[in-house]
Amino acid sequence: MEIFAASYVVPMESPTIEGGAIAVADGHVVAVGTLAELRSAYGCAVTDFPSCVIMPGLVNAHTHLELTHFPSWKLRKGIDYSPRTYVDWVIQVIKIKRGLTRDELELSVREGIRIALESGTTAVGDILTERSLVPCHEESRLGGRLYFEAIGHDEGHCSALLTELRHALDTFPSGSFKAGISPHSPHTLSPRFMTEVADLAVSASLPTMVHLAESREELAFLHDSGGKIAELLYPFAGWESHLPPPRRTTPTVYLDSLGVLRWDTAVVHCVHVTPADVEILKHRGVTAVLCPRSNDRLVVGKAPAALLKKAGIPLALGTDSLASNDSLSLWDEMRFLHQEFPSVFTPIEILEMATIGAARAIRRDDELGSLSPGKLADFLIVRPGETGSSSELPEILIERSDLLEVFIGGKQLS
DSSP states (O other): OEEEEEEEEOOSSSOOEETEEEEEETTEEEEEEEHHHHHHHHOOOEEEEEEEEEEEOEEEEEEOGGGTTHHHHHHHTTOOOOOSSHHHHHHHHHHHHHTOOHHHHHHHHHHHHHHHHHTTEEEEEEEESOGGGHHHHHTSSOEEEEEEEEOBOOHHHHHHHHHHHHHHHHTOOSSSEEEEEEEOOTTTBOHHHHHHHHHHHHHTTOOEEEEESOSHHHHHHHHHSOHHIIIIIHHHHTOGGGOOOOOOSOHHHHHHHTTOOOTTEEEEEOTTOOHHHHHHHHHHTOEEEEOHHHHHHTTOOOOOHHHHHHTTOOEEEOOOOTTSOSOOOHHHHHHHHHHHOTTTOOHHHHHHHTTHHHHHHTTOTTTSSSOOTTSBOOEEEEEESSOOOTTTHHHHHHHSEEEEEEEETTEEOO
8 A cells, every 4th residue: 555645635526635645555546635644544655745736637528539640641641721611621531531541540549548648638538430449448558438439321331330339349348448339420320320329328238429519510400401511521421312301400309309318428519509408418417528629629619618507417528639629638628618618617617527527427437537435546746836725726727737747546657
């Protein structure tokens, strides 16, 4: 057993402790309290970090680590242009991904894992399309949940993909990652395939993650089957024959009608949800994952954060991928959220969205997201840029601090 001490410990699920410490054994947190209390109880070696803060490792609730090398792929493939609309960006992503080899994807995933860990992210909710890359995650010191992505309209393709998904779930290793399923979005799966994927998740007792109401184009398509998704994306993807009749509904109502929204579903973005949509999300018990920098980069708008918070929707934070963001740093994401919604979220609420809230979103809060007895000893050593009271500490951590060390399972990241 070893005790780690600092000027402050921020457990997240309990009040900040001045002169705090955590006791760690076998990769798990045994106790949290003042240094004096833990010394008296355990009398073991102490590693002290004066003028620092011990806090949980960050949890990135939504990312696509496969796309970490996207910026360099754009340059190499000569597709480095600035998309004018959300649909133009989606088409650019498809163009680039179509020519990639498995080795290229593996290098990209491994780089994403390295960047995440070095920035203090110790767990992720990662969307994975290439199922053979699971070992890259399992061999790393990162943890969290891998969501196998499903996209398609053609019946034969969807049937084959469903079989592939079942096999990937049956052979999923038992390690630091758990499995999940991600039916990509309301407009990229046929109704039948969306239902089959949701049913598979239920039968396997797995959580789901789905992109929801990210753009106005999505709203237009779900309402009248028109707009740029119908005019550009469907023909580009070869889905012209699968264009549905006008549904006259919203993406949220549509997913709910198919039984997709459940208590263990995480919906990502939610930029264009209506008050009626939010009531559905609340009733179904879903968690919303906000990706504010990605939304800003793609110029799709801002999520109605105040509305979601007021409704009591559980909230989490994600970076999305380097195809739509400048970094995989949750520190950058927290700072941006703080600047964009200064009157909506307090600093401690923002820290919660990147730790325990994100762990709940990916259904790993039994082991991750806070410093509590029994949980994994994944924690950070952070030096605040200034001294202040414990009430000021959350804002100082977000805006003016330096990450010094990352510990995974009580062991320092080398």
